Amino acid sequence: MSQTPDLSESTEVQVLGISGSPILDSNTDRAIKRILLHTGLRTEFIKLSDYRFSPCRACLGCVNLNECVLDDDARDLSRKFREVPAFVIGGYTPYSSLDSRTKAFMERMYCFRHISGGNAGKKGVSVITSACPPGVEGIPPAAEIAGQQVGMWMMEEGIENLGSMTLLGNVPCIRCGRGDECPFSGVKMIHGEKATVESIGVNTFEENEALTRQAKELGEKLREAVLVQ
């Protein structure tokens, strides 16, 4: 008789979706949810902005326990993360690097690493949303930088990186109401002096067929990786 549990029948969450985007129903959220949907597995989606937690304090209080000693909502997050074999993590790129919630989440999962390598063997997929397309003169390649940060975390933790997708999101200045007149507007900073809120339009993940296809492929990849474990 096979000893392999049939995870497709499991009642436990098999894939956790973690969004660092605080924006309601953001592109990041929807892309993560689409990937989760395509896993066909039991999933849970969480938004880090619903939790209050600090970055790692490097106190090393977790060394002997494999548990973080800080008393905040990352306790709930780490309980969820510890249990799942796979996850999708998504962040966005304020000031051309990974957002602070996603970064703090990654840091706090460090507690599982000592001796036991508690994060090793998990399967991960990442989503990065940036408002600035690559190649704009004078602006760092935000998505590439953030993607490297998440990729490096996975590598250091022994997480199997199954792939990543990059979305073009929206600079907040397109919805603040002053995007065309503000001298500090990201609309002009990214798209040039002549750009307006109307001329650059709103980027919507679902309207990009290549991205929705990629989300499907990543979901299916996660499914396969979880079921063969």
Ligand SMILES: Cc1cc2nc3c(=O)[nH]c(=O)nc-3n(C[C@H](O)[C@H](O)[C@H](O)COP(=O)(O)O)c2cc1C
């Ligand atoms: C304070 C702030 C600073 C930002 N700075 C950058 C930036 O430097 N580069 C960039 O590509 N996007 C920047 N963004 C835009 C975010 O990347 C954008 O909100 C994201 O693409 C939207 O993703 P979402 O639709 O998933 O929320 C910034 C956003 C905020 C709120």
